[in-house]
Amino acid sequence: MTRVGIIGAGNMCQGGHLPAYDKIDECEIVAICDINEDRLYSFKDRYPKAKLYTDFREMIDAEELDCVDICTPNNIHSVAAVYALEHGIHVLTEKPDAINASEAERMKAAAEKSGKVLMAIRNNRYRPTTKFLKEFIANGEMGEIYAGRCGWIRRRGIPGWGGWFTDKEQSGGGPLIDLGVHLIDLAMYIMGNPKPITVSGSTYSKFGHTTQAKMDVEDLAMGFIRFDNGACLQIEFSWASNIAGDQMFVELRGEKAGSRMSGLDRKFEIFKYDCGANVNITPCIDDYNCPPHHEMNIRHFIDVINGRCEPDFTPEQGVNMVKILEALYKSAQCGHEISLVD
Numbered sequence: 036m037t038r039v040g041i042i043g044a045g046n047m048c049q050g051g052h053l054p055a056y057d058k059i060d061e062c063e064i065v066a067i068c069d070i071n072e073d074r075l076y077s078f079k080d081r082y083p084k085a086k087l088y089t090d091f092r093e094m095i096d097a098e099e100l101d102c103v104d105i106c107t108p109n110n111i112h113s114v115a116a117v118y119a120l121e122h123g124i125h126v127l128t129e130k131p132d133a134i135n136a137s138e139a140e141r142m143k144a145a146a147e148k149s150g151k152v153l154m155a156i157r158n159n160r161y162r163p164t165t166k167f168l169k170e171f172i173a174n175g176e177m178g179e180i181y182a183g184r185c186g187w188i189r190r191r192g193i194p195g196w197g198g199w200f201t202d203k204e205q206s207g208g209g210p211l212i213d214l215g216v217h218l219i220d221l222a223m224y225i226m227g228n229p230k231p232i233t234v235s236g237s238t239y240s241k242f243g244h245t246t247q248a249k250m251d252v253e254d255l256a257m258g259f260i261r262f263d264n265g266a267c268l269q270i271e272f273s274w275a276s277n278i279a280g281d282q283m284f285v286e287l288r289g290e291k292a293g294s295r296m297s298g299l300d301r302k303f304e305i306f307k308y309d310c311g312a313n314v315n316i317t318p319c320i321d322d323y324n325c326p327p328h329h330e331m332n333i334r335h336f337i338d339v340i341n342g343r344c345e346p347d348f349t350p351e352q353g354v355n356m357v358k359i360l361e362a363l364y365k366s367a368q369c370g371h372e373i374s375l376v377d
């Protein structure tokens with residue numbers, strides 16, 4: 036039996052993580068930690084055998100855990116992860132891995148020193164369309180992938196206005212760090228995880244003044260990433276913009292074919308030129324009538340820590356992601372491109 040400790044039992048944990056563990060027979064929730072005591076003690080009936088804590092350090096010190104699952108505000112991810120790894124416990128954390136690159140490096144170093152698994156949630160990697168496209172590209176059907184675009188843009192959709200999402204000290208940023216980590220990772224994963232070398236970005240905050248609630252993060256981020264293999268990625272993420280409507284997409288361009296995955300209208304297309312004509316192909320793949328993507332991600336983590344497979348996410352990928360996010364913010368602040376090459 037895999038003994039799981041939960042750190043942070045808010046909406047993401049309740050909606051995505053706990054339902055997954057409930058379906059995995061070999062997992063047992065033995066401890067739950069949350070600083071909100073009312074929320075914490077609401078789990079008494081659901082998990083009567085689980086010990087309840089308001090301090091994750093106390094929980095880790097007291098319990099014999101195989102792994103912890105971290106679903107706290109962003110600024111706690113690295114702190115809790117490093118403490119768990121230093122105590123010989125495997126770690127799964129929600130995204131983003133950390134709020135800055137130095138914290139991500141600390142997590143990576145702690146994982147290497149402990150020999151334990153460190154993984155961050157990358158649930159979009161487990162979508163059926165993602166798996167199909169990875170294999171499609173691996174088989175040479177698209178040729179070299181040399182450019183891409185990705186975005187998750189909302190007309191109006193600022194989450195938890197006045198809570199930790201819009202508080203930079205706790206969140207690390209706005210839609211770039213909240214939404215961007217999902218689709219930048221998805222695009223890079225499908226492209227073969229090329230190493231980022233330069234980043235340029237701009238951020239804007241035009242909607243925070245419309246409320247008395249605290250909001251000191253951006254509501255729009257746009258940018259451009261260059262990779263060591265010559266490929267590039269254009270990005271756009273917003274919580275609020277005066278646009279026609281919400282979009283969520285990853286678009287890739289290859290020598291032989293291109294592709295577009297669109298999450299909100301559930302479209303997935305391949306674009307080619309064949310027999311003298313433009314050809315659009317719509318693979319018959321359903322991303323929605325399948326196990327939840329968080330569940331598939333968590334199942335993979337449990338398989339990895341129990342030695343049944345190799346991880347498809349490495350701490351180095353997490354460091355690269357946080358370096359990209361940090362560099363985009365830095366570029367927006369200083370007004371020029373940032374190099375990620377030492």
